[in-house]
Amino acid sequence: MKEFTLPRLTGGLLLAGFILPAGAVQAGDAEAIIQSKCVACHTQENAKPLQMSRMSHQRKTPEGWLMTIARMQVMHGLDVTDDERRTLVKYFADKQGLAPEETEDSRYAMERRLNTMESFESTNFEEMCSRCHSGARVTLQRRPASEWKHLVNFHLGQWPTLEYQALARDRDWMDLAFKEMVPELANEFPLQSASWDKWQSAKKLPASGSWSFSAQMPGKGDIRGVMTVSGGKEDQYKVTVEGEYADGSTLQGSGTAIVYTGYEWRANLTVDGVKMRQVFALSEDGSELTGRMFEAVHDEAGMDFTAVRAGSTPxxxxxxxxxxxxxxxxxxxxxxxxxxxxxxxxxxxxxxxxxxxxxxxxxxxxxxxxxxxxxxxxxxxxxxxxxxxxxxDQIGSVKVVPDFAVARVGGNGGSTPKYNGYFQAEAWMNGADGQPGTEDDMRIGFVPAKWHVEPFDEQAAADRDTHFTGRMDEKTGVFTTAAAGPNPERRMSTNNAGNLKVVAEVMEGNAVLNAEGQMIVTVQRWNNPPLP
Known part of the structure; x- marks a missing residue:
C-alpha cells in the first residue's frame, strides 16, 4: 500500500490550510485532480460540466469541504498534497457552496463561537443529529434525499454502536432515521434552492481596498482601525491591520486572505506577534465585512468585527x-x-x-x-x-455574558492547549416599573467590573474547585484554566476540572450590583474540527 501523510486534524491547523501560498496549484487544476485522484471510489457521471457520484450532489461551506477531503485522506487513503487539498476546497466551495442567506443562522460554528447554546424547533433533529455534534454542522450542508440517506448509512457504518446509545436504544432508531429524518432534512436543506441559483448568477465584487473597522473584544473592550486589502488574483489577497484599543494601545498585523464562494472571507494574520484567523462574510453589495477575528491557538479569545469599505455609502x-x-x-x-x-x-x-x-x-x-x-x-x-x-440615568441590573460557559484545562506538556473563559458585564437600565428583568428594560452596554469566582454548589466547595481549576483576572474577566493531567493534591488525584460561579461586581454610585454566571471547567478538547 502506498504511504501517505495524514492531515493534522485540529481546527486551527486545518483552517491554516485554507490560505493558498504563492506558487500553489490553482483552482483551474481542480478537475484534473478529481479525475486522477478520486475516480478510484467515485464514478464520472458527466464530462462537461464535470459531475462525479456523491461529491457532485452536495453543497457545503469551505470548512465542510475541508473536513470531507480530510476524511477521505484519513479513512480512504486519498493521496493529495496540501496544495492540492487547498485547490479542491476552493473549487468545491465556489462551485458547490452555500448562498449567504443559507449560512446566516449558523455562522457561529464557522466563527468558533463555541459557547453558543443551540436550539432547534425539531425535537427529532436535536435528538438524532445535534446530540453528538453541533446542529450547525448539519444546517451548513445541502443534499438531496438520496444523499441524506447515504449519510445515515455512513453513520451506522462508521459508528456501529450508534443504535445502542442513549436516545437510540429506547426507540426504533433505524426506522426514525430513514422514514422521518431523511425526508425532514431533504425538505429543510435541499440540494437545489432559489437562493443558491440567484447567488451563482450574482456579480462577485473584489475585496481589495481600504476598510474601516469596529470591533469588540472581551477582556479588551472596543477596538477600531483600518484594514488594507490588496491583490485579488485567484481571490487571494494581502492584508494589513492597524488599529487601537479603547485604552489607547495599538494593534498592528498583516497576513494573507482568500475569498470562497464569492463572499466567504478567510484570513491568516499575525497581529502583535499572535497568530490570528479571520472568518468573515462579505455583504452581497461588497461594501461590508462582518464576522469574528480570533487567535489561532486560543480561538476562544477573539473579537466581533464589522468593517465598511472606504468610498462606499457613508x-x-x-x-x-x-x-x-x-x-x-x-x-x-x-x-x-x-x-x-x-x-x-x-x-x-x-x-x-x-x-x-x-x-x-x-x-x-x-x-x-x-x-x-x-x-x-x-x-x-x-x-x-x-x-x-x-x-x-442609572444602572438597574447587570448580567454576566455568557451566563453559561465551558472552559478546558490543557497544556502541561500535552498536545492540547488550554481553553480559557472570557466574560463581560452587561449593564441594563430598569424599565418604567423600576424593577429589573422586565421586557421594557433597556440594554446599556458592556461596563467595567470587578470579577471573581466562587464554588457553584456544595460539592464544588468540598472539592475546592476555586483553588484547583484556575485563576480569574479581577479586572478583565478572563479566567485562565489550570494545567491538564492528574493532580496529586486533589482527592483521588483527579484532574483540575470543576464547577464555578462567575461573579461580576459593578459600582453604581455607592451601591454594588452583582451578577452571576456559571462556568464548567472540564477536560481538554480532544476532537477539534473546523466545524464543531
Missing amino acids: TLLSVQPGYIRAGSTDVLTLVGTGLGQQVSLGDGIRVVSELYRDGNKVVLQATADSKAQPGARNVVAGQADGAVLNVY
Whole structure:
C-alpha cells in the first residue's frame, strides 16, 4: 500500500490550510485532480460540466469541504498534497457552496463561537443529529434525499454502536432515521434552492481596498482601525491591520486572505506577534465585512468585527462607547466611513468639541443633559448613519455574558492547549416599573467590573474547585484554566476540572450590583474540527 501523510486534524491547523501560498496549484487544476485522484471510489457521471457520484450532489461551506477531503485522506487513503487539498476546497466551495442567506443562522460554528447554546424547533433533529455534534454542522450542508440517506448509512457504518446509545436504544432508531429524518432534512436543506441559483448568477465584487473597522473584544473592550486589502488574483489577497484599543494601545498585523464562494472571507494574520484567523462574510453589495477575528491557538479569545469599505455609502459602524449617562460629559468615538462634518448625537446630547478626525473616525467630547430622556439615539455624521447611542440615568441590573460557559484545562506538556473563559458585564437600565428583568428594560452596554469566582454548589466547595481549576483576572474577566493531567493534591488525584460561579461586581454610585454566571471547567478538547 502506498504511504501517505495524514492531515493534522485540529481546527486551527486545518483552517491554516485554507490560505493558498504563492506558487500553489490553482483552482483551474481542480478537475484534473478529481479525475486522477478520486475516480478510484467515485464514478464520472458527466464530462462537461464535470459531475462525479456523491461529491457532485452536495453543497457545503469551505470548512465542510475541508473536513470531507480530510476524511477521505484519513479513512480512504486519498493521496493529495496540501496544495492540492487547498485547490479542491476552493473549487468545491465556489462551485458547490452555500448562498449567504443559507449560512446566516449558523455562522457561529464557522466563527468558533463555541459557547453558543443551540436550539432547534425539531425535537427529532436535536435528538438524532445535534446530540453528538453541533446542529450547525448539519444546517451548513445541502443534499438531496438520496444523499441524506447515504449519510445515515455512513453513520451506522462508521459508528456501529450508534443504535445502542442513549436516545437510540429506547426507540426504533433505524426506522426514525430513514422514514422521518431523511425526508425532514431533504425538505429543510435541499440540494437545489432559489437562493443558491440567484447567488451563482450574482456579480462577485473584489475585496481589495481600504476598510474601516469596529470591533469588540472581551477582556479588551472596543477596538477600531483600518484594514488594507490588496491583490485579488485567484481571490487571494494581502492584508494589513492597524488599529487601537479603547485604552489607547495599538494593534498592528498583516497576513494573507482568500475569498470562497464569492463572499466567504478567510484570513491568516499575525497581529502583535499572535497568530490570528479571520472568518468573515462579505455583504452581497461588497461594501461590508462582518464576522469574528480570533487567535489561532486560543480561538476562544477573539473579537466581533464589522468593517465598511472606504468610498462606499457613508456608514457609521459604531459609537464607542455606545452609551452615555444623563448629566455627564464623555469622550465618544464615531467609527465608519464618509463621516460628515455635521454630527448629531440625538436629543439632549450636545457636542462640546471635536478632538480628532480622519477618514475613519471622529473623536468628540459630548455632554448629555441631566434631563435627557433615557433611550436610544440615532447618531448621524453628515450622510453617515447606522449606529445608536444609549442614554441612561442609572444602572438597574447587570448580567454576566455568557451566563453559561465551558472552559478546558490543557497544556502541561500535552498536545492540547488550554481553553480559557472570557466574560463581560452587561449593564441594563430598569424599565418604567423600576424593577429589573422586565421586557421594557433597556440594554446599556458592556461596563467595567470587578470579577471573581466562587464554588457553584456544595460539592464544588468540598472539592475546592476555586483553588484547583484556575485563576480569574479581577479586572478583565478572563479566567485562565489550570494545567491538564492528574493532580496529586486533589482527592483521588483527579484532574483540575470543576464547577464555578462567575461573579461580576459593578459600582453604581455607592451601591454594588452583582451578577452571576456559571462556568464548567472540564477536560481538554480532544476532537477539534473546523466545524464543531
